[in-house]
Amino acid sequence: MVKELENLKAFLDLEFSxxxxxLFKFIVPCEQVGELKAKLPDVKWQSRASKNGRYLSISFKKLVQNSSEVIDIYQGLSTVPGIISL
Structure with a gap:
C-alpha cells in the first residue's frame, strides 16, 4: 500500500496547489463502521449497503490543505480491520 500512497501523493501534488x-471512498465490513466513523467524526458520510448486507460503501468529501493531509487520512483509517480504500 505504501507505493500506491506515494503514487497518489505525487499525482495530487501535480494536480492541486x-x-x-x-472525495474519499471506502468499503468496510458493517461491524467496523463505528470504528471508521469514530476516527473522523467531523465529516458528513454517505453510505450504501452491499447486496448481501455484510459491507458498506462509505464516501465523504473533505477540504484538505495539501496532499499530505489526504495521505494522513488514508494511513489513519488503514488500521480499521477489513477496510478497503478506493
Whole structure:
C-alpha cells in the first residue's frame, strides 16, 4: 500500500496547489463502521449497503490543505480491520 500512497501523493501534488476538496471512498465490513466513523467524526458520510448486507460503501468529501493531509487520512483509517480504500 505504501507505493500506491506515494503514487497518489505525487499525482495530487501535480494536480492541486493549495486547499482542495477530496472525495474519499471506502468499503468496510458493517461491524467496523463505528470504528471508521469514530476516527473522523467531523465529516458528513454517505453510505450504501452491499447486496448481501455484510459491507458498506462509505464516501465523504473533505477540504484538505495539501496532499499530505489526504495521505494522513488514508494511513489513519488503514488500521480499521477489513477496510478497503478506493
Amino acid at each position: 493549495g486547499p482542495f476538496e477530496y
